[in-house]
Amino acid sequence: METSGDIQTVSSAVSRGANPELKKLLSFKTYKRRWFVLLVLCLLNCSNGTLWLTFAPVADQSAQYLQVTLEDINWLSVVYMVVAIPLSFVTTWMLDTLGLRITLILGSWLNMFGAALRLIGALPSVTSLHPSQRFAVVMCGQTFCALAQPLMIFAPTKLAALWFPDHQRATANMIASMSNPLGILLANIISPLIAQTSREIPTLLLAYTIPSCVICFLATVGIRSSAPPTPPSASAESSASEPFVQGLKLLLRNKAYVILLLCLGSGMAVFTCFSTLLEQILCVQGYTNDFAGLCGALFIVFGIVGAGALGFYVDKTKKFIEVTKINLSFTALACIAFSVVSLMRGQKAAVAVVCSLFGFFGFSIYPVAMELSVECSYPVGEATSAGLIFVSGQVQSLLYIVLLQALTKPLADSPLSTCGDAVLSWRVPMMVMAGICCLFCCCFVIFFHTNYRRLEAEEQATYGVKRGRDGSESPQSVET
Numbered sequence: 090m091e092t093s094g095d096i097q098t099v100s101s102a103v104s105r106g107a108n109p110e111l112k113k114l115l116s117f118k119t120y121k122r123r124w125f126v127l128l129v130l131c132l133l134n135c136s137n138g139t140l141w142l143t144f145a146p147v148a149d150q151s152a153q154y155l156q157v158t159l160e161d162i163n164w165l166s167v168v169y170m171v172v173a174i175p176l177s178f179v180t181t182w183m184l185d186t187l188g189l190r191i192t193l194i195l196g197s198w199l200n201m202f203g204a205a206l207r208l209i210g211a212l213p214s215v216t217s218l219h220p221s222q223r224f225a226v227v228m229c230g231q232t233f234c235a236l237a238q239p240l241m242i243f244a245p246t247k248l249a250a251l252w253f254p255d256h257q258r259a260t261a262n263m264i265a266s267m268s269n270p271l272g273i274l275l276a277n278i279i280s281p282l283i284a285q286t287s288r289e290i291p292t293l294l295l296a297y298t299i300p301s302c303v304i305c306f307l308a309t310v311g312i313r314s315s316a317p318p319t320p321p322s323a324s325a326e327s328s329a330s331e332p333f334v335q336g337l338k339l340l341l342r343n344k345a346y347v348i349l350l351l352c353l354g355s356g357m358a359v360f361t362c363f364s365t366l367l368e369q370i371l372c373v374q375g376y377t378n379d380f381a382g383l384c385g386a387l388f389i390v391f392g393i394v395g396a397g398a399l400g401f402y403v404d405k406t407k408k409f410i411e412v413t414k415i416n417l418s419f420t421a422l423a424c425i426a427f428s429v430v431s432l433m434r435g436q437k438a439a440v441a442v443v444c445s446l447f448g449f450f451g452f453s454i455y456p457v458a459m460e461l462s463v464e465c466s467y468p469v470g471e472a473t474s475a476g477l478i479f480v481s482g483q484v485q486s487l488l489y490i491v492l493l494q495a496l497t498k499p500l501a502d503s504p505l506s507t508c509g510d511a512v513l514s515w516r517v518p519m520m521v522m523a524g525i526c527c528l529f530c531c532c533f534v535i536f537f538h539t540n541y542r543r544l545e546a547e548e549q550a551t552y553g554v555k556r557g558r559d560g561s562e563s564p565q566s567v568e569t
Contacts, residue, residue, distance in 0.1 A: 120317045123252035131268035132304045133241040137200055138272020139297050140234040141169050145365050146280040146382045154287035155224050165231050166365045167490055170483040172235035177480040180239040184247050184472030188315030196240030197308035203233030204298040211291045246459050246471040251316045256404055263400030263456040270389045270452055273364055277385035281378045336469040345465045345539035352533035353458045354481025359526050361486040370515045374434045384444040391445045392452025399453050409461040414534050419450035421530040428519035467543035493518035
């Protein structure tokens with residue numbers, strides 16, 4: 090039986106003499122089931138995050154067990170970006186056309202199948218295979234996991250719009266969005282803890298496969314509809330009001346959205362490079378895998394704390410632009426600091442503090458900026474506006490990782506290195522990454538300006554004003 094929760098009414102508009110249809114529109118019901126749907130999405134995003142970064146914190150052990158190079162191990166993370174770029178357009182269409190339920194269930198099955206296939210490729214029983222064949226099986230499984238990522242990582246804005254009232258949307262989006270970094274956090278902790286030697290790699294993959302099976306069951310059985318029986322807000326009734334192709338055209342003609350697309354995409358790319366390459370950057374200066382995992386964990390923990398604080402704040406104040414610009418500026422400063430301290434030896438405290446600040450200011454931007462993307466692009470579907478930004482982030486991530494690796498130089502002598510045989514200098518790549526972060530931060534702070542279109546549309550609905558598709562406004566008839 091469907092269970093109803095809060096009833097949101099806007100009494101001020103009713104007191105102004107709104108007509109019966111408007112009175113009906115202004116009474117929105119929310120359902121307790123929304124928290125279960127949110128929980129399943131969080132678990133899916135968390136599981137997929139652990140699968141993405143399984144190998145990066147233990148790159149040396151993984152390369153030794155699979156008998157491949159570190160560059161090959163990096164491709165187990167990069168494949169997520171390669172796959173997501175073409176698939177993202179299909180995913181946005183699925184979310185806005187086929188609905189949330191079908192998309193999440195499909196993502197849960199791809200996530201589970203990919204995790205199981207990785208485990209099969211790494212089992213000791215398949216040692217008869219050539220190393221290249223074993224790696225191909227693991228890469229195939231990782232590719233299926235990558236196929237699942239857009240299906241669940243695009244969903245937070247859609248779920249928040251369909252299931253949550255306007256005073257809970259940013260918080261719901263924050264919770265769902267931060268579950269993916271939480272998965273990355275768990276990978277940074279669990280991978281070095283379990284795979285202390287190369288022999289434990291199969292055990293590590295088993296530890297990630299079991300949760301994916303449980304979550305797949307919950308999604309398949311528990312998610313029974315894409316949307317609640319009645320909408321929680323005025324904008325929820327038109328969450329996919331523009332056709333997909335027309336929505337893309339509107340987005341590309343929207344100056345504010347294009348700026349957000351490029352700048353937020355660049356920020357996502359910098360964070361991806363940080364998560365993927367952190368262990369390789371720090372090991373040159375003698376820092377262990379455990380310490381690199383701790384830094385990655387601090388980066389995400391403080392990011393989640395910051396995101397939680399910002400989510401509640403913008404739900405109350407609706408100051409999306411101010412919050413994003415301030416945090417992005419501090420993120421650029423933290424990126425510069427990391428590019429300096431990561432090249433120093435014996436500075437564990439400084440590295441840990443900078444990683445914490447980098448996460449606190451940087452990661453916390455993501456859910457607020459995704460809500461901002463919906464606000465500045467309304468009435469385009471939430472999945473389309475959020476999905477295109479994710480595509481931008483993946484494209485730039487791929488380019489940045491390839492660029493940063495190309496800028497590394499072999500070191501002839503590094504006595505403190507814990508990297509094994511391959512010792513590379515990351516001095517130039519780190520400076521380049523800091524420069525890119527500062528460039529896009531300045532562009533966003535100076536050039537980004539927009540109205541909150543979704544909030545304005547809801548206010549107009551509340552007070553009996555109708556906005557046309559061309560942006561014109563006309564008062565609705567009001568009965569007296």
